[in-house]
Amino acid sequence: xxxxxxxxxxxxxxxxxxxxxxxxxxxxxxxxxxxxxxxxxxxxxxxxxxxxxxxxxxxxxxxxxxxxxxxxxxxxxxxxxxxxxxxxxxxxxxxxxxxxxxxxxxxxxxxxxxxxxxxxxxxxxxxxxxxxxxxxxxxxxxxxxxxx
Amino acid sequence: xxxxxxxxxxxxxxxxxxxxxxxxxxxxxxxxxxxxxxxxxxxxxxxxxxxxxxxxxxxxxxxxxxxxxxxxxxxxxxxxxxxxxxxxxxxxxxxxxxxxxxxxxxxxxxxxxxxxxxxxxxxxxxxxxxxxxxxxxxxxxxxxxxxxxxxxxxxxxxxxxxxxxxxxxxxxxxxxxxxxxx
Numbered sequence: 483x484x485x486x487x488x489x490x491x492x493x494x495x496x497x498x499x500x501x502x503x504x505x506x507x508x509x510x511x512x513x514x515x516x517x518x519x520x521x522x523x524x525x526x527x528x529x530x531x532x533x534x535x536x537x538x539x540x541x542x543x544x545x546x547x548x549x550x551x552x553x554x555x556x557x558x559x560x561x562x563x564x565x566x567x568x569x570x571x572x573x574x575x576x577x578x579x580x581x582x583x584x585x586x587x588x589x590x591x592x593x594x595x596x597x598x599x600x601x602x603x604x605x606x607x608x609x610x611x612x613x614x615x616x617x618x619x620x621x622x623x624x625x626x627x628x629x630x
Numbered sequence: 631x632x633x634x635x636x637x638x639x640x641x642x643x644x645x646x647x648x649x650x651x652x653x654x655x656x657x658x659x660x661x662x663x664x665x666x667x668x669x670x671x672x673x674x675x676x677x678x679x680x681x682x683x684x685x686x687x688x689x690x691x692x693x694x695x696x697x698x699x700x701x702x703x704x705x706x707x708x709x710x711x712x713x714x715x716x717x718x719x720x721x722x723x724x725x726x727x728x729x730x731x732x733x734x735x736x737x738x739x740x741x742x743x744x745x746x747x748x749x750x751x752x753x754x755x756x757x758x759x760x761x762x763x764x765x766x767x768x769x770x771x772x773x774x775x776x777x778x779x780x781x782x783x784x785x786x787x788x789x790x791x792x793x794x795x796x797x798x799x800x801x802x803x804x805x806x807x808x809x810x811x812x
Contacts, residue, residue, distance in 0.1 A: 512745060582800070586807045592795075611745045615754055618744070619704055620688070625761040627804065629795030 487513040488610060489535060493525040493554065494518075494543040494572065499595065503541070503572075506603045512610050522549025526557060529564070536567050539613050541593075544573040544580065552584070559588040568613050568626060581629060590626040605630045636766050639712060646687050654680045664705050700743050702729055703736060704751070711755040714777060721752060757793045760786065764798060765805045771798050 490507070494500050500518050507514050517537065519525040525542075526549065528534055540558075544551040551571065558564045570591035571584050581592045591609050596602045608630060616626050640663060647666070651658050654676070657669040672680075681691050692698050706728045710717060717724050725748070726733040740748045756778055763769045763777070775786040790798045 582804060585796075585804045586811065588808070612754075614745055615751070619708075619751075621754075621758050622762070625758060625765070625805075627794055627796060627801060 487515055488539065488614070489517075489537045490514050490539050490541070490610075491517045491519065491525070491528075491537040492541040492543075492572070493520075493522060493546065493551065494541070495521055495546045496543070499543070499572075502599060502602060503606075506599065506606050509603060510607050510610065512607070512614070514610070521546045522551065522554045525549075525554055529558070532563075536564060538566075538617065539568045539570060539610065541570045541572040542589075544571060544575060544584075552587075555584060555587055555589060566623075568616065568623065570609055585627055590623070591628045591630070593630045634766065640709070643689075647684070647689065650680070650684050650687065650689075654683065656680065662705075663709060664701065696739060696743055699729065699731070699736070699739060703740055703748065707748075707752055707755055711752070711759050711778075722748075753789060753793060757790055760790060760798070761801060764802050 492500060492503050494503070500520075504516050504518070507516055517528065519528060525540075529536070542551040542554055551573070555569060555571075558567070558569065568590045569588065570593055571581075571589045572593050572595060573580070574595050576594040584592060590613075593605055593609065596605055609628065612628055613626075615621060616623055643664075644660070651666070656672065658666045659669060660666050684691075692701050703725060706725060707721075709715065710721070710724070719727075722733045722737075725736060729736060737748050740746075740751070744751070746754075759778070760771075760774050763774050764771070769777070771787060772783050775783045778786070780786040780789075787798060790801070794801065796804075
């Protein structure tokens, strides 16, 4: 991975959420490149194209039209190509069942979307810095579980 | 057949390094963990070949002086936590001694480069070690708290929850369920 910036992707059908997300990242001190996708099909088309760089960290909304976040998560985990990509679920739901289920399938992070912008910045910063540690300090990614 | 493996990280790393150095016929002396001195003069091309080769094994040669210090700090901390070093001075004093620098310098540099503080990094490493002990060695949280010098199980349990957002038992349950699926 390039150590100068972090390569991020977000799949979310809500335009406002995508906007907040990119704005939050612009204000963080970690340098990042963000790719945005409106639904699961768009995301998987991008990921499956081997010309595109695999993101270091993918943020995945659970409820999306066409292909849900859960379906994407299962497809991604079934492929060896994405074993180094960390996956953060980024959802309005915070049911204990959803959380545990997505962790078991292989998500690394579960974020309940915060309502205010400052909180969002704080949460995203924590995800990115923790992910950074896993990338740069040789920690075992199988043990990377974080709930915010 | 499924095998569950446990690694001695220091040994694995040193064995790989030794094997690669010998394959490239480089004479060396190990000066510390993650630090070697090459005893003969080696040409740039030979060095580049060696760097490329060890890169495939996940080993990188650090060149930026700031990053060298950061890497040393990390190595000291990882060694301290994972090898359960019995240190009777404060960690700040220990780190300053090991790196021969004053602690506030180390601490500022660390925060500047790694986006986290030394204190947080130590906690993160302890929690990572706890995760390994919970899932691979199947130790109880009480045993782990004692091993890692926590004042109480509650303290470790709270720090685990604060760091990961989930409780140690939920963590154990999730990892066990993942194994069942695979």
